[in-house]
Amino acid sequence: MSAYFHLKPSGTQYMFNLKGGNGEVVLTSERYTTKQSAEGGIASVKVNSPHDARYDRRSNSAGSPYFVLKAANGEIIGTSEAYSSTAARDGGIAWVKANAPTAPTRE
Numbered sequence: 001m002s003a004y005f006h007l008k009p010s011g012t013q014y015m016f017n018l019k020g021g022n023g024e025v026v027l028t029s030e031r032y033t034t035k036q037s038a039e040g041g042i043a044s045v046k047v048n049s050p051h052d053a054r055y056d057r058r059s060n061s062a063g064s065p066y067f068v069l070k071a072a073n074g075e076i077i078g079t080s081e082a083y084s085s086t087a088a089r090d091g092g093i094a095w096v097k098a099n100a101p102t103a104p105t106r107e
Contacts, residue, residue, distance in 0.1 A: 003099035005042045007107050014038035018100055026092055027069065027078040042105055044077045045069060049100035055093050065089040
């Protein structure tokens with residue numbers, strides 16, 4: 001099984017996760033008020049994920065590296081999990097670049 005977007009309800013809203021073939025979450029969306037908006041977020045990830053300039057490489061308060069993926073307008077469209085090292089984070093970015101553009105959506 002390869003990468004896929006898991007679109008799901010979250011309370012009264014919707015969100016999605018980009019998951020690897022092992023089922024591990026690589027990227028998590030913000031919450032959207034409608035399913036249609038969440039589907040638009042998935043489309044935005046597919047369009048923006050190949051572009052390195054759309055990634056902000058960050059560290060959380062504990063010092064663990066993570067990244068956010070932004071749309072052309074600067075809005076965050078996905079946030080990664082925390083990684084154990086900057087090399088692991090950069091590997092996660094490379095994986096998203098390679099897999100997100102063609103990943104199918106599942107509910």
